[in-house]
Amino acid sequence: MMRALRRALYAVRGSMRQVRALLQKRKVERELAEELAHHVAMETEQNLARGMAPVEARRAALVAFGGVERYAEQVREARWTRWLEDVAHDVRYAWRTLGRSRAFTLAVVVTLGLGIGANAALYGLVDALIFRTPAGVPPSDALVRLESGRLNRLAYADLVDVRHGAADVIDIAGYQGTAVGLTADEPIRVDAQLVTGNFFDVLGIAPARGRFFVPSEDEVRARDAVVVISHHIWQLQFAGSDDVVGSTIGVNGHPFRVIGVAPAGFRGLKVDELADAWLPFMTQPLTMPRTYDVLNDRSVPLVDAVGRLRAGVTGEGAEAVLQGAVARLPEVKRFDVPRLTVTPLRGWVPVSDLSSEAATMGFALILTVLVLLMCCANVANLQFARSLGRRREIAVRLALGAGRGRLVRLLVTESLLLACAAGTLGVLLSFWLAQWLQVRFGGPFAALDVSPHARTLAFTFVLAVAAGFAFGLAPALRAARPGLMPSIKGSDLERPVGTRLRGMLVGAQVALSVVLVMAAGLFVVRMDQIGDIDPGFDAGRLVSFSVDLHANGYDEARRGEFFEELRRRLQTLPGVVSVAAPTYVPLTWGAVGMSVSKATGAADAAAGFEFASVAGVSGSFFTTLGVTPMRGRTLDDTDMRADRKRAVISEALARRVWGDASPVGHTMELDGDVVEVVGTIDELSLGNLADPSPMQVYLPENKHVQWAAQNVLVRTAGPPAAVMPRIRSELRRMDSSLPVFEVKVLSEEAERQIGTQRVLTRLVGMFGLLALLLAALGLYGVIASTVAARTREIGVRMALGARGRDVTRLFVAKGLRVVLYGVAAGMLLALGMGRLISSIVWGVQPFDPVVLAVTALALLAAAAVASWLPARRAAKVDPMLTLRQE
Amino acid sequence: MAPTNDVLRGTLDLLILRTLQPEPMHGWGISQRIQQLSREALQVGQGSLYPALQRLEQRGLIVSEWSASDNNRRAKYYRLTASGRDALGEETAQWRRYVAAVEHVLEGA
Numbered sequence: 001m002m003r004a005l006r007r008a009l010y011a012v013r014g015s016m017r018q019v020r021a022l023l024q025k026r027k028v029e030r031e032l033a034e035e036l037a038h039h040v041a042m043e044t045e046q047n048l049a050r051g052m053a054p055v056e057a058r059r060a061a062l063v064a065f066g067g068v069e070r071y072a073e074q075v076r077e078a079r080w081t082r083w084l085e086d087v088a089h090d091v092r093y094a095w096r097t098l099g100r101s102r103a104f105t106l107a108v109v110v111t112l113g114l115g116i117g118a119n120a121a122l123y124g125l126v127d128a129l130i131f132r133t134p135a136g137v138p139p140s141d142a143l144v145r146l147e148s149g150r151l152n153r154l155a156y157a158d159l160v161d162v163r164h165g166a167a168d169v170i171d172i173a174g175y176q177g178t179a180v181g182l183t184a185d186e187p188i189r190v191d192a193q194l195v196t197g198n199f200f201d202v203l204g205i206a207p208a209r210g211r212f213f214v215p216s217e218d219e220v221r222a223r224d225a226v227v228v229i230s231h232h233i234w235q236l237q238f239a240g241s242d243d244v245v246g247s248t249i250g251v252n253g254h255p256f257r258v259i260g261v262a263p264a265g266f267r268g269l270k271v272d273e274l275a276d277a278w279l280p281f282m283t284q285p286l287t288m289p290r291t292y293d294v295l296n297d298r299s300v301p302l303v304d305a306v307g308r309l310r311a312g313v314t315g316e317g318a319e320a321v322l323q324g325a326v327a328r329l330p331e332v333k334r335f336d337v338p339r340l341t342v343t344p345l346r347g348w349v350p351v352s353d354l355s356s357e358a359a360t361m362g363f364a365l366i367l368t369v370l371v372l373l374m375c376c377a378n379v380a381n382l383q384f385a386r387s388l389g390r391r392r393e394i395a396v397r398l399a400l401g402a403g404r405g406r407l408v409r410l411l412v413t414e415s416l417l418l419a420c421a422a423g424t425l426g427v428l429l430s431f432w433l434a435q436w437l438q439v440r441f442g443g444p445f446a447a448l449d450v451s452p453h454a455r456t457l458a459f460t461f462v463l464a465v466a467a468g469f470a471f472g473l474a475p476a477l478r479a480a481r482p483g484l485m486p487s488i489k490g491s492d493l494e495r496p497v498g499t500r501l502r503g504m505l506v507g508a509q510v511a512l513s514v515v516l517v518m519a520a521g522l523f524v525v526r527m528d529q530i531g532d533i534d535p536g537f538d539a540g541r542l543v544s545f546s547v548d549l550h551a552n553g554y555d556e557a558r559r560g561e562f563f564e565e566l567r568r569r570l571q572t573l574p575g576v577v578s579v580a581a582p583t584y585v586p587l588t589w590g591a592v593g594m595s596v597s598k599a600t601g602a603a604d605a606a607a608g609f610e611f612a613s614v615a616g617v618s619g620s621f622f623t624t625l626g627v628t629p630m631r632g633r634t635l636d637d638t639d640m641r642a643d644r645k646r647a648v649i650s651e652a653l654a655r656r657v658w659g660d661a662s663p664v665g666h667t668m669e670l671d672g673d674v675v676e677v678v679g680t681i682d683e684l685s686l687g688n689l690a691d692p693s694p695m696q697v698y699l700p701e702n703k704h705v706q707w708a709a710q711n712v713l714v715r716t717a718g719p720p721a722a723v724m725p726r727i728r729s730e731l732r733r734m735d736s737s738l739p740v741f742e743v744k745v746l747s748e749e750a751e752r753q754i755g756t757q758r759v760l761t762r763l764v765g766m767f768g769l770l771a772l773l774l775a776a777l778g779l780y781g782v783i784a785s786t787v788a789a790r791t792r793e794i795g796v797r798m799a800l801g802a803r804g805r806d807v808t809r810l811f812v813a814k815g816l817r818v819v820l821y822g823v824a825a826g827m828l829l830a831l832g833m834g835r836l837i838s839s840i841v842w843g844v845q846p847f848d849p850v851v852l853a854v855t856a857l858a859l860l861a862a863a864a865v866a867s868w869l870p871a872r873r874a875a876k877v878d879p880m881l882t883l884r885q886e
Numbered sequence: 887m888a889p890t891n892d893v894l895r896g897t898l899d900l901l902i903l904r905t906l907q908p909e910p911m912h913g914w915g916i917s918q919r920i921q922q923l924s925r926e927a928l929q930v931g932q933g934s935l936y937p938a939l940q941r942l943e944q945r946g947l948i949v950s951e952w953s954a955s956d957n958n959r960r961a962k963y964y965r966l967t968a969s970g971r972d973a974l975g976e977e978t979a980q981w982r983r984y985v986a987a988v989e990h991v992l993e994g995a
Contacts, residue, residue, distance in 0.1 A: 007969045011946040031952075035913060035962045036936070042914040
């Protein structure tokens with residue numbers, strides 16, 4: 001035991017020496033030289049003593065010693081720190097070599113940097129969505145999410161009971177999304193959250209101004225009208241003034257006192273509804289008097305729950321207690337029996353809720369990875385070409401005794417250095433790109449915290465290293481192969497193995513570009529189709545906006561009166577031609593009143609049925625839109641009050657059910673109701689320009705709208721922007737606490753929808769072009785080096801009678817053959833991906849023959865050019881020169 | 887001396903440790919002493935000696951320090967550590983066992 005300890009101690013001392021050797025390199029080298037010199041001197045002295053002449057003595061000593069440097073080298077080899085020295089040396093050498101070929105280095109770093117940057121940016125967004133705590137919430141191990149059943153939610157009353165039952169182990173808070181109208185000077189509509197009194201405490205947040213709720217403020221129904229506003233809305237609406245705390249604002253028309261401002265960046269816990277106000281649950285009867293009773297109804301779960309574990313409690317322990325609390329809940333009919341599980345609060349959404357975003361993200365991720373792979377393949381090709389040029393240098397190294405592993409290490413170091421440089425560029429690019437994506441695409445991405453984080457940096461680093469190996473290892477292994485004699489002598493016979501590998505690389509690149517070019521083609525086709533769509537009305541003179549009367553406490557009768565009054569008032573305004581109040585406005589998603597039901601020709605039961613989109617409209621809807629009927633007439637005010645429901649249907653539906661016969665005067669069945677058709681119109685663009693739903697039915701306004709905001713559609717004589725201020729002031733005069741929101745000029749809306757599609761098309765198009773270019777470059781490189789290597793062979797062929805044209809054809813055929821395999825593989829790949837693509841872009845037919853044909857032609861054309869250029873040079877070879885060179 | 891390989895390398899280590907047992911010595915001295923003690927049969931190739939000294943120092947069996955030699959030259963002296971002394975005993979025993987084994991094989995077969 002003691003012995004082992006002692007040995008260990010001395011070993012440590014020995015190692016310390018090694019480290020010292022590394023750090024004080026020069027001193028140690030000098031000492032070694034001195035020691036060896038001493039040895040030689042002693043040997044010389046001995047020789048002198050034996051009677052040799054001085055010069056002879058020294059020479060004999062040196063000979064006996066046998067090459068000081070070699071032994072010094074061996075001594076150095078024995079040190080383990082040698083490995084580190086080697087690496088340092090390799091890096092310095094790689095740096096110098098890369099510095100000499102600056103164009104190559106720059107091209108590689110930039111291409112790879114782009115690929116890595118794109119991947120890192122996307123990963124950053126995904127990471128922020130799934131792994132990081134929501135913005136503004138300090139991360140904590142004690143913070144957990146309670147997930148329950150299918151909907152991941154609880155009923156409020158159940159939440160309160162469970163909260164009391166499990167209070168020893170966990171502090172539970174709940175939140176529910178809603179939208180309210182805030183009135184300070186101007187009424188605005190914001191997303192808000194109803195929360196339990198301890199919500200902010202559980203999350204561990206501190207207010208930017210004022211304070212948060214105290215538990216007593218969430219105890220009594222409808223007593224404490226207090227609200228916390230977001231930092232965002234505080235800056236926007238209240239100009240960041242300090243006297244907002246304590247002031248009174250209107251929430252859905254009811255006076256509330258502002259008690260505090262949330263810290264900057266915090267917008268609640270829902271990624272798709274960024275909250276600007278938080279209200280205690282107990283205020284729900286004040287703000288939403290006619291809604292469904294959230295506080296008492298246990299049948300439908302609406303509340304999300306999070307919690308903070310008490311000190312020393314584990315997730316499993318809390319779960320056990322929670323199960324007990326759930327078991328003690330009263331027996332009532334519930335939509336879903338709560339089965340509570342505890343998961344750490346990481347990310348914005350429980351992973352199970354991600355499916356809707358998954359398809360788009362998956363598609364984007366695949367695109368970027370493909371591009372990165374292509375970049376790597378290209379760089380690998382470049383490396384191959386470059387190492388061909390260095391063959392002589394490598395052969396000499398091998399001859400001088402360098403081990404093959406050592407040589408491979410040297411070459412791979414070069415690749416890794418390039419990859420690290422590219423990685424750094426990629427990191428910088430990814431921050432910029434992530435922020436651009438947030439601004440451009442908004443939506444759920446806007447809330448994400450994309451600031452630099454260790455995980456994203458680690459991911460980028462790993463990606464860079466992987467890329468470095470991917471494009472560096474194969475060329476390095478190839479280059480370091482022995483077989484020195486031909487290289488040193490200078491006649492580089494291109495061995496078939498080399499070209500085959502490079503050919504395969506190019507083939508792979510071609511396959512990948514086929515996929516990208518096809519995707520681009522499909523997008524372009526789609527764009528074209530969308531551009532041709534006629535919405536069915538003059539969108540440039542139509543503006544729509546929404547008001548939420550229900551939230552402001554209007555009942556059905558008052559709502560009807562309100563709209564009559566509104567219509568009367570607005571029609572007197574100059575510039576207003578016509579007003580309608582439909583539950584659905586074309587080109588927007590504001591249509592809650594739409595449902596899909598079965599329509600069948602009642603006269604002929606065997607005629608089959610169709611699914612149709614149904615909308616409730618008012619009498620002036622069609623005149624406001626400016627739509628004229630194709631057959632029969634449109635709805636008017638008498639139809640609103642008729643006993644039998646009357647409807648206007650789309651031409652497409654009429655043709656489907658009645659064929660060429662006129663449907664006017666006939667009846668059809670709509671979800672059990674019998675409806676008379678009074679006329680047909682040309683299809684309107686429902687919801688979205690790109691969304692084809694040609695089966696449409698328009699009924700007189702249906703009355704069952706309870707929660708929906710009400711839309712108002714106004715047709716103006718001139719540009720709508722001029723009339724909007726007058727409309728707003730009229731509304732304010734009618735009810736000053738009523739927010740007007742989602743004001744849209746319909747032509748702008750159409751533009752915006754096309755706009756997003758256009759950006760996407762351009763993006764994919766760019767990728768496709770880039771891929772094509774990279775593949776072409778790769779092919780060019782392969783053919784060019786093949787030609788250069790086989791110059792002698794070409795000379796022989798030409799001397800034997802081949803003409804320039806024949807030689808050119810030989811190489812072009814070679815190039816096309818490679819590409820043909822690549823195109824075939826790529827087509828298969830693309831067809832496999834077809835389903836993924838059509839789930840992203842609706843209406844796209846992945847097996848469009850035109851696109852397939854064009855893609856194949858494009859690639860073959862590019863290949864032909866890429867092989868023809870270097871092949872041409874082959875034709876110019878002078879057989880006399882090449883043959884004489886040997 | 888025959889080309890270095892592991893067995894011979896180990897043997898050299900043993901010889902060095904033995905040489906250093908009585909007193910500290912510098913590199914040249916060690917090579918001379920081995921030559922002497924083996925009655926001129928073993929001549930340590932200098933290329934093997936210094937790497938071997940390096941190795942032994944790494945393992946903590948010997949330590950070195952600079953000091954003045956007999957003729958007032960600066961030289962690097964090596965000496966055994968306590969650990970080295972233990973190792974010497976072990977290695978000697980191991981060597982003897984090895985030799986006996988080889989003998990048995992040569993006789994027996």
